[in-house]
Amino acid sequence: MSADERWTGGEMLAVAGSLQVHDGDVAVVGLGLPQMAALLAQRTHAPAARLLLEIGVFEPMPTEPSAGIADPRMWRGATAFGTTLEVLGVMAHGGRVSLGLLGALQVDQWGSFNTTEVETDGRRRRFRGSGGGNDISSNAGRIVIVMTHQARKFAETLTFLTSPGRQVGGRSRADLGLPGEGTCAVVTDRCVIALDDHGATLESVHPGEHPDAVLADTPIPLAVPDGGPKETPAPTAAQLAFIRNELDPNGWYTG
Amino acid sequence: MSADERWTGGEMLAVAGSLQVHDGDVAVVGLGLPQMAALLAQRTHAPAARLLLEIGVFEPMPTEPSAGIADPRMWRGATAFGTTLEVLGVMAHGGRVSLGLLGALQVDQWGSFNTTEVETDGRRRRFRGSGGGNDISSNAGRIVIVMTHQARKFAETLTFLTSPGRQVGGRSRADLGLPGEGTCAVVTDRCVIALDDHGATLESVHPGEHPDAVLADTPIPLAVPDGGPKETPAPTAAQLAFIRNELDPNGWYTG
């Protein structure tokens, strides 16, 4: 879904997500949309960003679409292969990862998130589990969540707290014993939510979106800046061309 | 020094040491005479013994003499190279090493030993330190010490206890928290001393040695079996030929 017909919601999400990647970031990247955002950043404004995959892949530069982080296509151009203990351990737990770029099923107002299970009509449905997601969110310098926007994905109390955000049950990360600042942004196909230690703010809405409509579909405490949220920069022609021609020509993730 | 002129003391020592290696042992082997004993065993009665070097070498079968475990000649024929964490950690600390074959500067009646420093005329002289010796003696199934015989190398109280034997200060290994039985034999160029949880016994003296003379030069509590110690089997022609022609043709260790 997109509020602007020049691009899809997935394309807008990949572009907005990519803008959260700083040039020089050492980033561990999850399956799916986070992959798209990271690779787009690497090919545009953040050429010195270095990607890591929890499977044990250092600095890949894939040139064709892949079915996930376990797809060898995603490892192309890697400069080194190693272990999970090296990526989640030496790099993340060792304090050498500046950014975790991850997907989520559900997120709360402090950026804690759920990748384990959802409840629909009182029935719990299990998804993937944590994998390295908990380790990355527990140990990286900052976390960006990239996910499609549905009201049911925002909750003040998570069905399962897989990965801690900026605080949990009123306890700060430092109090819990965790390094890093935690989640600093939640990027969806409708908006960008910024997080700090005071809570969540609707930083920008994507072109064509109305702030009130977005707020109505975001049932967590969400501040609005004086003067209202900004408009997220629209995707450039170059970004869209790269997504459509190289990154995701089949529209697996951004279609 | 040898009590029999058909072989040197070092040759006798290597042969008697080799007999402590069981076929099928997984053995971590120290620098020098232990290397000689282990390689001799592997080429004679214990062809299935597997050697490990703390430097990260699995199952070498060297065919030329080497200057120690850091000499690449000693790694020839290895089936795998790895790390110290794999040899001292996964293999030894992980409980997969049945035998440690090690040298010592000084040993007590419980098979604890010193590879760190000796005291002469009140002056302490430092040698190599523990290296992996402490780890091997703390974690292997059993330990055999291989060293030349001098009275000053036997002491009821060690100058420095680098590696624990069967007990330390009256505390058993189990009480200390250590697995394995500890030192089961001290092999010198004059005798074989067997150790169990009751203490040390002069098990055998080498051909040409008199038990009383050996006892006089072994100033630790040392039991003598009823009927006196046995005579250590003399080196065979095949053992001597292998030592002289292949293992140590320059007599670096056994000359």
Add this chain to the structure above:
Amino acid sequence: MSTRPDRVVSLRELAAGIPDGSHVALAGFAITRNAVAFAHELIRAGTSGLSVTQVFSGMETDLLVAGGAVDRLTYASGSLDRFGLLHAVNRGVATGRLELIEYSGLALALRLHAGALGLPFVTTRSMLGSDLLAPLVAAGQVEQIESPFDGAPCLALPPLRPDFSVVHVDVADRAGNAVVDGPLWSIPETARASRVALLVAEEIVDVGELDPSRVTIPGSLVHAVAHVPRGGHPTAVYGRYDYDAAHLRSYVAAAGEGVEEHDAYLDRFVRGVSTFDEYLALAAA
């Protein structure tokens, strides 16, 4: 002359050595390098009551769960990447038929690592503050402690020593020294943690043919190796073959449909054949 052990056995012997109720660690990752041939053989052998540990569970575990071989799974996550979820696993958890013990990826890898190294226990900050923690603490598998050095809160985890591990490797020599190419995720510590390490190899060579600097799993740690070319199908093996996307899609479709459809897949592709070669021929048809 010293000798090298010969550890080569048939896949059937390899699988037959695993008693019902064993704790088996598997080492595939989602859709890559799964020991699928081994899972098929265990299902055909009727093995049951297994406790399976796999850090990032994939198709091999889903097959074993669907085949009724598994009572308990210890994992950090499970999926077939973009192809879908582990339906047999998720269904087993939902119905209560499968006991699930869940860690973060690093925490579980560290437990295996501690098992490999014989460490008394291992420490981490991961999982602090998460809902992963409470059930593990309740089960006595994690203790909340403080560092004796700086008092910082952290978690202690005991070593994990599965009875068996099974790793799908590229090349092994006859003594079990094995090379794994590409990313290694938790393969090294999975093989090293187990009491009995088993391998399935794409290729087997004589001792002396491998570069010892390239060996990922030393033969000193390995008990047996079976030769099964393409034994990872339909998952990918880096540098050798791609995943079979069509087969994975049909597998996930059947698995997602329900127990009966999943079982029909097993009847056709696993129980309906007697060797992995027969399966490969059927899958290619």
Add this chain to the structure above:
Amino acid sequence: MSTRPDRVVSLRELAAGIPDGSHVALAGFAITRNAVAFAHELIRAGTSGLSVTQVFSGMETDLLVAGGAVDRLTYASGSLDRFGLLHAVNRGVATGRLELIEYSGLALALRLHAGALGLPFVTTRSMLGSDLLAPLVAAGQVEQIESPFDGAPCLALPPLRPDFSVVHVDVADRAGNAVVDGPLWSIPETARASRVALLVAEEIVDVGELDPSRVTIPGSLVHAVAHVPRGGHPTAVYGRYDYDAAHLRSYVAAAGEGVEEHDAYLDRFVRGVSTFDEYLALAAA
């Protein structure tokens, strides 16, 4: 287009980046793969007050101690194998000029490993009951604890994070991805534990030329690499060159003779030349 960093610097720049008083981890082993060229350069730079950590210390550390660069050494052992002892180190300890902190090999490797992985602390049974323990406990570097799971006595050790590490590798690409051939002893965790990992390489190639499965130290961890062919002389580098037995013997003879003779060796072979190539020419003469 994304870019790869270029981390190649001169040996002089590499050494100049290490301030007096730094904690430097070295990674040679006795007479093999010592960063001798780096040690020479540090001595020529007049660097002093270093704390050096090297699990199995060898020639590089003995040179640095003889050159007056080191105030404190943390090690598990030191020797030049059959060629002899580390005379400068042992003399420094005897005179009290060098502070020595001594561990077992595994315990020190585990401290580096814990530093690499960012573990709150690490546990072991090694050193229990030995005389290594008391000084470490007194210095607050080891705590005697019990396992929270089975109450077994064990030791807790804090992570070790040296400021710098220096590893002599075979081949590095320009981004610092490096291959080390042969046995690795404590090289991987030494490089990974340090805050700044530096390499000296026999060979440098462009990014993309190395097989990523062969990389021992990922460039993601590396800050700079200097190209110094034969930079390990007179120690051996596996598969490339043997140790120089005659040179090692003359070194040990001078070092064992006394401080003046050892210093004369340095005057001739280190301070008397301005580059490692000059040293190599002199040593070959």
